[in-house]
Amino acid sequence: MYSKEKTKELQQLTGELIKKQKAGQLTKKETEKLREALRFHEYRYYTLNDPLISDYEYDQLYKSLEKIEKESPELITPDSPTQRVAKGLTKGFPTVQHLVPMLSLDNSYNSDDLIDFDRKAKESTGLNKIEYCVEPKFDGGSISLIYENDLLTRGATRGDGVEGEEVTTNIKQIKTIPLSAKFSTYGIQQIEIRGEVLINKDNFKKYNEKIMEEGLPPLANPRNAAAGTLRIKDPSEAAKRNLEAFVYHVSFYTLLKGKKTPVELTTHEGSIQLLWDLGFRSPEKEKKVFTGIEGVIKYCNDFEEKRDKLPYEIDGMVIKVNDFALQDKMGMTSHHPRWAIAYKFKARQGTSILLNVEFQVGRTGAVTPVAKLEPVAIGGVTVSSISIHNEDYIKEKDLRIGDQVLVERAGDVIPQIVKSLTDARKGNEKKIHFPKNCPVCNSKLFKEEEEAVWRCLNIDCPAQAMERIIHFVSKDAMDIRGFGDANVRKFYELDLLKDIPGIYTLDFDKIGEMEGFGQKSIDNLQSAIANSKKQPLHRMIYALGIRFIGETTAKTLAQAVGHLLDLKKYSLEDLQNLEDVGPKVAGSIHQFFSNKDNIKMLEQLEKLGLQLKNEKKQLAAAGNLSGQTFLFTGTLPTLKRSDAEAIVEENGGQVLSGVSAKLNYLVVGEDAGSKLDKAKKLNTVKIISEEEFLKMIGKK
């Protein structure tokens, strides 16, 4: 897309723009240059995954463009990077016709199927060797895009293949889809392209974590998350999910007057290259061309081995006859083209029988139904037990004991029941009844009105105490190896361990007397416990098992404080000023830190040698500002504002644009105004002078 020279040129341009931006000298004149630079950096960041400037620098340039466009709206173009963002809600998704029906693909599952496909291809073309282009089969939601006169004019879902839903606004949120592309340089006036919208595995994990923190059941797989997001009514919410897209097929195009079909559009390989060169993310790097089917088979098998290492989900490979003239000759059925076939990888779904449901009490007293299944092997792992979340979920999916169920285990996602196969019911399946009393301590269960979860409210319920300890030592929390659920339960039942601080005062002489504990396992456990004291603060926060606090929020909190007990001083409002902390999460944190027993426990843990301080803030004292946020106000005695900000960035810190709970330091000069007042009110911001600031980075 961008040649070496062009990249260099745009880097230089970016440097100049950043300089001007810092000096407050960006004007209308730079509008198109800003756009060009921003488009380039979006491409580097999202499509190539190889950014050349910091997020902060990008944001500053973006804000400058936004400002110029706000002052002179006549300058706005539909493909300006600012035009991805839409305000308000989408009313509905009108039905639209695809220019060419979006057919499906025929499937194959082994090398014999592929050899058969090759035989038929040879027969129908009369050739004795055929050239194939092979690429991944992306597992997301299919889309079609239309560009007219180089502008993206419509994005639609597949729908029934003939008609889909028009979801242009949500599609514009996807940064790997260019809002404009120079098709005209290939003589193309209008073009329809097909592709797949995906959510990468990391973003999917984060998304599921977030909805689980809110007490909602997670999505079964990234495919549902991607397809569902396309149809979400709030485009800003769609933008937050960070969808990505691959495009892999040109289904229709018209030429500009007097132009001929470009050579790129005579083979599939060429079309993938053309799309890549125009700035799309096509499988340019992943595709491979083979003459004959043998190489194809090997490539498919090699790719299957790499499957888990890819950042996104694929469910197979697609083999396409490379030459478009041959494709035309082979034609299609009403369901699929004859010139292409999908090679499906081992399924990550399987069917099983729902044998029984057990009810488990978690660390917050939530009672979770767990489906016990006839063991089923999926993608090399045997699944026999799956959380079915809550009573509403059971009703919604109409799950019954004795049902045949479809189970999915997508990559490293926790297995889920996708659905009950209701057609296979015999009539003797039983409804699932939720208990009225705690299955462990027998106290009555309660449910809040808008909640789906039944809870045991007895804080002395042994199940809760045990689960809190189990969570604390678990892999994603303090990662104390060798503890394990069974040991926690054993120690608890023998009165050797009653609460979290008890982990650090375990009586190893007594444990040594127990059956099954040799000196080696005791030594290992002892050193794992000792090592856990060095775990970073965010793990410790997550380990506390505060309701709604998953790993992401734990990181946000760890970054905001100098010491964990600072959170005692945070008001509900302070908490809500933190990233992604809404009223529910803030309420839960506030409640935790207002409880004397919890504070006592934390003080005890600190005395026992656990890390309650934010390490990064200590690093800051040594001249590194990483993880720290700054804001300058008033006239500084020696530094220009832009130089002071540059110093922060050079030392790894971040400059914020306003006072919020995210702010760590407000550097105050003469005539400081409302920012200072606001910071004082917040209680959490450290107010320092220029001299103190310079000391922090080791100057003066």
Ligand code: IVH
């Ligand atoms: S080509 C006319 N290529 O798989 C042929 N499809 O199961 C158009 N898919 O409906 C399809 N990756 O949504 C093609 N590299 C790829 C693909 C791909 C994923 C999807 C597509 C299709 C479905 C068929």
